[in-house]
Amino acid sequence: MFGNGTTAARAPRPLTRPRVRAAATALALAGVLAAMAPTAQAAAHDRGTGESRCGGRGVDSRALIRYESGILIKAPLRTIWKLQTDVERWPSWQPPVTTMERLDPGPLRKRSQFRWTTPAPATPATPATTLTITSTVQRLRERECVLWKGPAIGEDLRIDEGVHLWTFRKTEGGVRVHTEETWTGDQVEADVRTATEALGRGLEAWLRDLKATAEASSGGRPH
Numbered sequence: 001m002f003g004n005g006t007t008a009a010r011a012p013r014p015l016t017r018p019r020v021r022a023a024a025t026a027l028a029l030a031g032v033l034a035a036m037a038p039t040a041q042a043a044a045h046d047r048g049t050g051e052s053r054c055g056g057r058g059v060d061s062r063a064l065i066r067y068e069s070g071i072l073i074k075a076p077l078r079t080i081w082k083l084q085t086d087v088e089r090w091p092s093w094q095p096p097v098t099t100m101e102r103l104d105p106g107p108l109r110k111r112s113q114f115r116w117t118t119p120a121p122a123t124p125a126t127p128a129t130t131l132t133i134t135s136t137v138q139r140l141r142e143r144e145c146v147l148w149k150g151p152a153i154g155e156d157l158r159i160d161e162g163v164h165l166w167t168f169r170k171t172e173g174g175v176r177v178h179t180e181e182t183w184t185g186d187q188v189e190a191d192v193r194t195a196t197e198a199l200g201r202g203l204e205a206w207l208r209d210l211k212a213t214a215e216a217s218s219g220g221r222p223h
Helices: 017-049 077-085 087-093 192-218
Strands: 065-073 099-102 113-120 129-141 145-154 157-171 174-184
Touching: 065 192, 077 087, 077 157, 077 174, 077 192, 087 099, 087 113, 087 192, 129 157, 174 192
Parallel strands: none
Antiparallel strands: 065 174, 099 113, 113 129, 129 145, 145 157, 157 174
């Protein structure tokens, strides 16, 4: 760099043998990674297609806050499905669900609504509060999947929209239950890491409670 702000043009220096080898190795590695990328992307896509849709819909693909997990439950599918969709009984087996109210009668179905509350612990940015969640069922396939969404509102804390998907698949030794949820909203997106950790803790506890209750009621028998 010269004092007048111009840059002097320099002839490229010839590569020494070690530098030639390094450059060749880097190019070869780049080629391998490029060749692998479509395969890796396809594999990731394939893993999600079986467990991330219900009636053609899934969680919010644009959401910054996302968590998914799964568990094997050694109980009949009918038992697990009833526990999950009889939402009015959630407080009897899920300690974090403090209240529950169905907003329409009958079995859970598309467009069913329910309002429930759950405590939210304090974070560096928000105080401890109780969230009131109003959920609307978007998709439901009997003993296969259910998807609901809605806002969660507490004192000094708001999640504009949570989208929650559950899928249920019979497998060897029981039923594979998979769950995935996304959150959106300016307040939770201000600290994506903390919000994601809170979401993850909640979903893992839900899976554990569902497994424990279903297996206890069926004696650990998968069918």
